[in-house]
Amino acid sequence: MHLIITDARLARSRAIHLSGTRLLLAGLALSLCLMLVAATLYHWVFLKGAREGWPIVGSLVRLVVKDEFAERDRFMRANLDAMARRVGEMQARMVQLESLGERVLGLAGMAPGDIQKADARGGALVSAHNLSMEELQTTLDELERLTNQRVDLMTVLESRLFDQHIRKKMVPTHAPVTGRSAGSGFGWRLDPITGQSALHTGLDFQADTGTPILAAAGGVVVTQEYHPAYGNMIEVDHGNQLVTRYAHASRTLVKQGDIVRRGQKIAEIGTTGRSTGPHLHFEVLVQGVFQDPQKFLSAGGTTTNAQVAAAQGAAPTPGR
Structure with missing residues (x-):
């Protein structure tokens, strides 16, 4: 590309040759300048207008920010609801696990009072849609505590049942001769x-x-x-x-x-x-x-x- 610049007063002209590389660099420089100008305008006009309460700019900025907050709140609420449903399912499983533990206690020959049990019990959430982040975190902490207690209980039961299994294998109840009748008794x-x-x-x-x-x-x-x-x-x-x-x-x-x-x-x-x-x-x-x-x-x-x-x-x- 050739540009010819003519000066009428000096009655002379000047030719400028622009290659493809120079045009690309010039375009990038122009784009960078436009971005800087846009950022400056946003900072000095929109943000300043929102802080100082300019009639039009302040309302526009507040509307945009409100939409962003509303979208973020909908996203968080959807995730909270999904997490709350999962917590409810976990609580129901904890109730089933507790009942199973009580039955296994009976098989191990232990009374429920032999193991220190927590006062809190699991259960389904009453209103998952109204559950706050703090309430959800509290419920998760309680579930973790109950889970640790159930793990300790199952460990004790496993040890007791294994001990009973070993003792049973160590008692002479197996016939020393199979398929044969006994003679003189004791x-x-x-x-x-x-x-x-x-x-x-x-x-x-x-x-x-x-x-x-x-x-x-x-x-x-x-x-x-x-x-x-x-x-x-x-x-x-x-x-x-x-x-x-x-x-x-x-x-x-x-x-x-x-x-x-x-x-x-x-x-x-x-x-x-x-x-x-x-x-x-x-x-x-x-x-x-x-x-x-x-x-x-x-x-x-x-x-x-x-x-x-x-x-x-x-x-x-x-x-x-």
Whole structure:
């Protein structure tokens, strides 16, 4: 682009050449000047007019600001309503969780008074549309507090139920021989060898040699040896001074110090030691005192022939 500037008084002219780059720079400079002028006008006219209350400018600025505030308020209100609905749903879930916790307390054998509970209870919001930001924050804080309490409660319940589960697995209620009937029960009887009255300290299970002998509960093997009377014998400690004894085995499959689980095969039936035929002599000792094994097996749902015979008044089959 060529621009020719002519001076009439001096009777001369001057030519100016503008390239594309120069035109672009000139346009940018002009745009920047216009922006600065517009910003200056806004600052000195509109803002000053709004502050000083100019009739037209002040009303126009207040209208624009009012629309902006109204739009912002509608946006915040919509978000508050959505959050309030979510808080209401969370409160309803908290009520359900509290009821569930009370039921689980019963399963764990605990009374509701065993756990310190909060006075505040969850519930649906009464008027979500009229809830302010402060009220919403207060409700959220209360929900957080209740959630922490429920977490603590569930942790205690989990510990109690796990402890009960472990204790149940450590009580000898599993039949040491499956699918086989019991012979002589616990108590006084005529000894099959001497023919004299003697205390039978356990429960006999008659079965063929080689029949699996199972651990009546989980525990640690404390004895695995040959005993003159008991023959090949295994003793399992279940904790709380509770021990089970398995005698007359033909073969033992565990050794002292082994950890056995409930129902695990630990030996095979035989007729070693003081025995008149292949069978398992099963004993339960609490603090070193012989107990009737049938009481423990009955707690696990195991009914033996000795128990049926005792109920019918028949004499049990002697084992040893």
